[in-house]
Structure formats: C-alpha cells, structure tokens
Amino acid sequence: MSLLSNIVGFSLFGLAARFGQLGIQKRNLFDNMGGHALSMAAFGYAGYWAYRWDQRAAVLLADKRAQLAARRQPQEGAEES
Template sequence: MAALTSVLGFSFFGLAARMGQLGIQHRNVMSNPSGHLIAMGVFGFAGYWAHVWTEYSSVLIAQKEAEIRERRSRLTTPSDS
C-alpha cells in the first residue's frame, strides 16, 4: 500500500508541475494531454524508486544497528579467558 501511495502522490505532483508549467507559459492547460501523462509517468517512476530506496535504507540501518548492538554487548561483557 505504501508503494501505491508513493507512486500516486508523486504522479499527482507531476501533473501539478506540468499544469503549473503551462500556466506560467500562458498556454492552454488541456492542449496536450500526452504531456500530462508523460509527466505523471516520470514522476510516478521517481516515486516508486523513492519507495524502493526507503525500504532498502531501512534494512541497511537495521543491520547496522544490530552490528553495533552486538559489538557493544561484546565490549561490556567480561570475557572468560
């Protein structure tokens, strides 16, 4: 569900950016609907990769935290040697 919301959110942002671009140029907002679809697709793709990167980075952070906890537990417990 989070991937879908990321893709849709970024897609609608792309649509708004495209409409803002056409508004600044004083062009008809509905003159070229394929441009809207391209902008939505590009921004949706960026939203998908933002979601993928978020998932990947959270896994990396969890692994690194586990490594740090394991190292700290080795340092604080007295060894039996």
C-alpha cells in the same frame, strides 16, 4: 506509507508541475494530454524509486544496528568483570 500512495502522490505532483509549467507559459492546460501522461509517468517512477530507496535504507539501518549491538555485547561483559 504504501507503494501505491507514494506513486500516486508523486504522479499528482508531476501533474501539478505540468499545469504550473503551462500556466507560466499561458498555454491551454488541456491541449496536449500526452505531455501530462509523460510528466505523471516520470514523477510516478521517481515515487517508486523513492519508496524502494526508503525500504533499502531501512534494511541497511537495521543491519547496522544489529552489528553495533553485537559489537557492544562482548564489551559490556568485559566491563562488568
């Protein structure tokens, strides 16, 4: 999933959360656009953070798999002898 789609998806979820919040309070949905922008920015940043976390986790997992493969290599050679 690309960075842009992750940010846009989280931002739209933030807008939906804001609409849900105002709907529960029975307030006008289009009264304060600054609140919508703030909610979308906060959730968009959360999407950016989640994307970076996923990328970092993939790198850490690849490194750990390489370490495990390197440890198993000498053990497999010793077992065959």
